[in-house]
Amino acid sequence: MFLTPYSITLPLASIVDAILKGERWAIAKAISILEDDGVQAREIVGMIFKHSGNARVIGVTGPAGAGKSTLVGKMIGAYRARGFKVGVLAVDPSSSISGGAILGDRVRMQEHALDDGTYIRSMASRGASGGVSSALRDAIRVLDVAGFNRIIVESVGAGQLDVKISSIVDVTIVVLNPQTGDSIQAIKAGLTEVGDIYVVNKADIQGANTLYNDIKSLVVDGRDAIALKTVAVTGKGVDELIDAVEHTLSKKLSNGYKEMVRKRVESELMDIMLSMLSKVVQERIKREDEEHRIIEKVLNKEMDPYNAAERIVAKVIRDE
Numbered sequence: 001m002f003l004t005p006y007s008i009t010l011p012l013a014s015i016v017d018a019i020l021k022g023e024r025w026a027i028a029k030a031i032s033i034l035e036d037d038g039v040q041a042r043e044i045v046g047m048i049f050k051h052s053g054n055a056r057v058i059g060v061t062g063p064a065g066a067g068k069s070t071l072v073g074k075m076i077g078a079y080r081a082r083g084f085k086v087g088v089l090a091v092d093p094s095s096s097i098s099g100g101a102i103l104g105d106r107v108r109m110q111e112h113a114l115d116d117g118t119y120i121r122s123m124a125s126r127g128a129s130g131g132v133s134s135a136l137r138d139a140i141r142v143l144d145v146a147g148f149n150r151i152i153v154e155s156v157g158a159g160q161l162d163v164k165i166s167s168i169v170d171v172t173i174v175v176l177n178p179q180t181g182d183s184i185q186a187i188k189a190g191l192t193e194v195g196d197i198y199v200v201n202k203a204d205i206q207g208a209n210t211l212y213n214d215i216k217s218l219v220v221d222g223r224d225a226i227a228l229k230t231v232a233v234t235g236k237g238v239d240e241l242i243d244a245v246e247h248t249l250s251k252k253l254s255n256g257y258k259e260m261v262r263k264r265v266e267s268e269l270m271d272i273m274l275s276m277l278s279k280v281v282q283e284r285i286k287r288e289d290e291e292h293r294i295i296e297k298v299l300n301k302e303m304d305p306y307n308a309a310e311r312i313v314a315k316v317i318r319d320e
């Protein structure tokens with residue numbers, strides 16, 4: 001069935017068998033392979049894809065230091081108490097610079113590290129040529145087929161990624177805190193449209209009520225969203241948060257879910273196609289330069305950049 005050499009196919013197939021049995025070593029191995037983004041990654045996806053689609057995925061995003069990891073740690077406990085198996089993927093934009101954030105997340109979530117119904121993993125947002133979105137979508141699939149029925153994705157709201165997350169997950173939680181003027185930050189970072197649930201964390205700190213009221217009036221009112229207050233360090237408000245997530249999930253499932261999933265598939269295909277095309281175009285521009293000195297022609301003003309680009313695109317389309 002697989003056209004790859006036997007020596008590669010066999011271990012992958014046994015990794016996939018082990019994933020389907022929920023074995024942790026296999027999950028870890030598979031996600032590492034996905035991060036490397038080679039042929040093996042595609043083969044794994046090919047083998048698990050038909051089994052996927054059972055888990056519900058919850059995105060937790062928001063500015064750095066808002067308390068996302070602490071909150072996710074408490075959410076794990078609350079979901080475990082309700083009998084769910086919980087997978088956590090922490091997408092970590094800073095890990096290419098230092099391992100500090102990963103370590104911090106592990107510490108905050110470590111009380112669950114030995115629990116069989118919990119799997120926690122940090123993913124670097126660098127690397128994969130399809131961008132973090134593809135590796136993340138596939139890592140979610142791995143946890144999904146391994147039997148985790150609630151998967152939480154933590155990402156720092158540091159730009160594009162947080163907005164993208166909302167097109168990958170089922171429910172998006174935006175976490176803000178009163179320490180850093182977060183209502184303005186949220187508005188600036190484009191977080192006002194992506195959230196289903198807005199959490200004002202650190203409700204034990206002065207300014208939480210003001211932020212909560214601002215978020216309610218600026219972001220939530222008039223939209224189909226929920227605002228909540230939590231104290232992640234103590235777990236206060238976390239049960240209400242889980243209730244809100246589950247309420248939002250069942251509402252979405254009964255109304256417009258098919259359309260949402262359809263859009264999600266479309267956006268995944270776009271990501272994959274653009275990444276494939278980008279490789280083709282990169283190779284092509286190299287070849288055009290070698291064969292026709294195309295870059296030099298633009299440099300020498302023999303051709304304008306649009307003309308040059310158009311010529312290359314035309315050749316790519318005609319597959320010359």
Ligand SMILES: Nc1nc2c(ncn2[C@@H]2O[C@H](COP(=O)(O)OP(=O)(O)OP(=O)(O)O)[C@@H](O)[C@H]2O)c(=O)[nH]1
Nearest residue numbers: 063064065066067068069070156201202231232233
């Ligand atoms: N007072 C108070 N501090 C909190 C609360 N929740 C989290 N913190 C503290 O806020 C700091 C940041 O918490 P994290 O959970 O690491 O925040 P984060 O949003 O995951 O941070 P990044 O992943 O770095 O963006 C830690 O020192 C926490 O102990 C809370 O409810 N109240």
Ligand SMILES: [Mg+2]
Nearest residue numbers: 068069105154
């Ligand atoms: Mg964190």
